[in-house]
Amino acid sequence: MMEKIFRAPILNPIDANTWRFYQDGALGIDRGIIVRMGDFATVLNQVDADVEVDELDGVIVPGFVDVHLHWVQHRVKGRFSGELLTWLQGHIWPEEARYVDTDLAQSAATRFYSDVLRAGTVMGMSYSSPHADATQIALALMRGDWVIGNVLMAIHAPSTLTDYSLHDPDALHAFMRQMNMTNYALTPRFAPNLSAASLKALGQIAAEAPCLIQTHLAESNAELQWVKELFPDAAHYTEVYDRAGLLTPRTILGHCIEMRDEEWRCLRARGSWVAHCPTSNEALGNRRMPLEQVRAYNIPFALASDIGGGPSHSMLHVMQRFLGVHREAGVSVAPQEALYRSTKAGAECMGRGSIGGDLTAGKRADFVLLPQKPAADSVEAWFEECLSGKSADLEQRTLGTWLKGERAA
Numbered sequence: 259m260m261e262k263i264f265r266a267p268i269l270n271p272i273d274a275n276t277w278r279f280y281q282d283g284a285l286g287i288d289r290g291i292i293v294r295m296g297d298f299a300t301v302l303n304q305v306d307a308d309v310e311v312d313e314l315d316g317v318i319v320p321g322f323v324d325v326h327l328h329w330v331q332h333r334v335k336g337r338f339s340g341e342l343l344t345w346l347q348g349h350i351w352p353e354e355a356r357y358v359d360t361d362l363a364q365s366a367a368t369r370f371y372s373d374v375l376r377a378g379t380v381m382g383m384s385y386s387s388p389h390a391d392a393t394q395i396a397l398a399l400m401r402g403d404w405v406i407g408n409v410l411m412a413i414h415a416p417s418t419l420t421d422y423s424l425h426d427p428d429a430l431h432a433f434m435r436q437m438n439m440t441n442y443a444l445t446p447r448f449a450p451n452l453s454a455a456s457l458k459a460l461g462q463i464a465a466e467a468p469c470l471i472q473t474h475l476a477e478s479n480a481e482l483q484w485v486k487e488l489f490p491d492a493a494h495y496t497e498v499y500d501r502a503g504l505l506t507p508r509t510i511l512g513h514c515i516e517m518r519d520e521e522w523r524c525l526r527a528r529g530s531w532v533a534h535c536p537t538s539n540e541a542l543g544n545r546r547m548p549l550e551q552v553r554a555y556n557i558p559f560a561l562a563s564d565i566g567g568g569p570s571h572s573m574l575h576v577m578q579r580f581l582g583v584h585r586e587a588g589v590s591v592a593p594q595e596a597l598y599r600s601t602k603a604g605a606e607c608m609g610r611g612s613i614g615g616d617l618t619a620g621k622r623a624d625f626v627l628l629p630q631k632p633a634a635d636s637v638e639a640w641f642e643e644c645l646s647g648k649s650a651d652l653e654q655r656t657l658g659t660w661l662k663g664e665r666a667a
């Protein structure tokens with residue numbers, strides 16, 4: 259008998275409007291997989307009397323999923339701000355160029371995984387620097403379940419980055435042949451860094467390779483103007499990717515703020531996902547993603563920290579500001595949605611809806627312990643209390659993180 263039971267209150271997301279709370283809950287785990295979940299008394303009736311029960315002092319929620327971040331910006335997250343393009347050129351690209359140094363990449367990757375696990379993130383999508391070595395180091399040292407891509411950038415960037423970018427289709431093909439497609443994402447940085455011909459070549463690779471695709475779309479107005487100059491015959495920014503064949507149900511687009519109606523319709527038709535990064539958008543002075551439009555067009559989305567544009571890797575902080583920025587704009591948004599968009603929706607976005615993202619039987623036992631729920635409080639009020647405070651506190655708020663049923667942080 260390999261099964262083990264964790265006993266604690268459990269909060270499990272169902273959808274954007276619903277969660278289920280078990281005041282005296284139990285999670286049965288066998289070889290890293292959840293085999294049963296529910297009220298403790300019910301679960302106990304289903305198992306042998308001698309099963310090991312581990313009582314946890316806190317509330318179990320699924321491990322968090324962060325669907326858009328740059329692990330090579332973790333060291334400088336929150337350190338710089340300013341308009342997107344000058345921020346990239348002045349601060350971020352010089353930092354990413356340092357990842358040509360494999361020793362630095364090794365120590366930074368170790369630190370990155372330890373920090374995100376401490377904050378409760380067990381799964382996500384990450385942009386690497388353009389360097390093949392740094393990307394392979396991030397994949398080799400992975401803790402949790404990540405999808406990572408070397409950023410592809412050929413033009414309009416310093417040679418310290420473009421010289422190392424595998425944007426040439428032959429070089430990229432050769433590199434991708436060594437990669438496990440389960441954990442690799444085709445990662446054009448954004449339209450200004452690639453020509454229409456390069457984007458088209460990437461679209462052809464995307465059509466054949468069974469991997470996820472990630473890029474940025476319509477984050478700022480200055481970016482939008484630049485794209486207009488670079489691609490004068492495109493009807494809009496979204497079309498630049500669409501005619502290259504890069505918009506698929508496996509595509510995750512960071513930001514999507516400065517969007518026209520026809521662009522939302524295009525995303526809807528292609529089935530592509532949005533990675534919504536409220537803390538990054540605030541930090542860089544970009545506008546709020548129009549959640550009401552995303553809802554109206556029924557665009558699937560999940561939450562993300564976007565470090566280093568985002569000041570913190572804590573998904574609790576991202577949830578706090580997700581609720582904050584939309585409520586401040588008069589848009590109604592519930593804590594149930596914050597949890598769902600940071601767990602189950604993220605796993606669905608990554609094509610892992612059947613293996614992770616919530617605590618139902620059959621899924622990987624990746625979970626987080628949040629501070630105990632006061633008995634008199636409503637679950638909603640307790641959860642919002644868990645999201646309150648400064649980002650530095652939120653990075654330390656989770657009491658523990660488990661991967662495949664084993665304590666990892």
Ligand SMILES: [Zn+2]
Nearest residue numbers: 328474512564
């Ligand atoms: Zn980003």
